[in-house]
Amino acid sequence: MLEKRFLLKKLGQLLLHILFWCAVLIFFTYFFGTDSTHFNNVLAFSLFLMPITIATTYVSIYKLIPDYLVTKRYFLFVLYSVYTLIISAYLIMLSIFFSLIYLSNFKYDQMNPITKNLVFVMTSVYLIVVIVSAFKLLKANLRNSTKTNLLEKKILQTQLKLKEQELNYLKMQIHPHFLFNTLNTMYGFALKKADETPEMILKLSNLLDYLLYQADKPFVSLTEEISHIKDYIALEQLRFNDTLEVCFSSEHSSETTKISPMLLMPFVENSFKHGAIKNGALKVDITISCIDEILLFNIKNTSYKATNSQHGIGLDNIKKRLELLYEDNYKLNIAENDTFFEVTLRLNTKSIATNV
Numbered sequence: 209m210l211e212k213r214f215l216l217k218k219l220g221q222l223l224l225h226i227l228f229w230c231a232v233l234i235f236f237t238y239f240f241g242t243d244s245t246h247f248n249n250v251l252a253f254s255l256f257l258m259p260i261t262i263a264t265t266y267v268s269i270y271k272l273i274p275d276y277l278v279t280k281r282y283f284l285f286v287l288y289s290v291y292t293l294i295i296s297a298y299l300i301m302l303s304i305f306f307s308l309i310y311l312s313n314f315k316y317d318q319m320n321p322i323t324k325n326l327v328f329v330m331t332s333v334y335l336i337v338v339i340v341s342a343f344k345l346l347k348a349n350l351r352n353s354t355k356t357n358l359l360e361k362k363i364l365q366t367q368l369k370l371k372e373q374e375l376n377y378l379k380m381q382i383h384p385h386f387l388f389n390t391l392n393t394m395y396g397f398a399l400k401k402a403d404e405t406p407e408m409i410l411k412l413s414n415l416l417d418y419l420l421y422q423a424d425k426p427f428v429s430l431t432e433e434i435s436h437i438k439d440y441i442a443l444e445q446l447r448f449n450d451t452l453e454v455c456f457s458s459e460h461s462s463e464t465t466k467i468s469p470m471l472l473m474p475f476v477e478n479s480f481k482h483g484a485i486k487n488g489a490l491k492v493d494i495t496i497s498c499i500d501e502i503l504l505f506n507i508k509n510t511s512y513k514a515t516n517s518q519h520g521i522g523l524d525n526i527k528k529r530l531e532l533l534y535e536d537n538y539k540l541n542i543a544e545n546d547t548f549f550e551v552t553l554r555l556n557t558k559s560i561a562t563n564v
Contacts, residue, residue, distance in 0.1 A: 232336055233258055239332055257303050264296040265337045269344040300330050393447040404446045411439045427466040434458050437476055444480050453491045460498035465557050468533050474526045475507050475551050483509035503555040511549040
């Protein structure tokens, strides 16, 4: 089947070439026959000129252009083009002698008017060569453009796959870290046989549902993220008892606001993990607001500066995720001193639609 298609394609190309050169022969006969009454002589001269035109054209489009011009070997292209021009010009001069000797019997006045002029004859031949060569270059440029577009699409698809794999890798790092902290808290309550253990299990169940079934989505609603942040805070409040003071406020105008899942949670998690108890309490202040698709997130916790030098993989991962997902559409500031650690995030939530 493939061989049949290949043969049909080659036969089609051969037919097109034959038709084209027939059209060139007609053009030569009409052009050189101007002001001439000897049609047979004109046809014979045109037939003699055809092999020269065909050979020059094919050398140009099948050797000079693909082997030297397209490959940017310009010196060799110019050199061999000059050789081709000299040889073809010599053959064109032979065609004029052919017209003088064999068609006009050495009678210069009986020659066709145009065939007497070497410039006209050479112009007619090289006009065909230039037209066909220009068409060949245009076709090559279109083919290269198509290949370039396909290559760019493949590169883009590869980059998107790598980006997706990197995001999944970052999420996989966050999940075990988050679960480890939460399970440690539950373990402590189970040892004490505390009454709050069932409530903790319920909240952990909600968080696991979020991690297993929602975090793999490209984005979730901001409402969902806030809800699970509240569940996480509730679990930590059970663990810290009276040594935790949390001030949480959220305000968002649109229920359709979307963000990447687990985008804010690592900040909250790190504030509890690396925060310090001062004056008998760990203080955490969280503010979330969203106005006109601009998300403003701020979290501040009491801390010792020395403890913040190693804040775990959470913040490092979130920085990478922000860069991958939102590129230049976010601004992240981290401030710390001897008394507090603060993170401020300003994010354009609309930008995720074009980056995910």
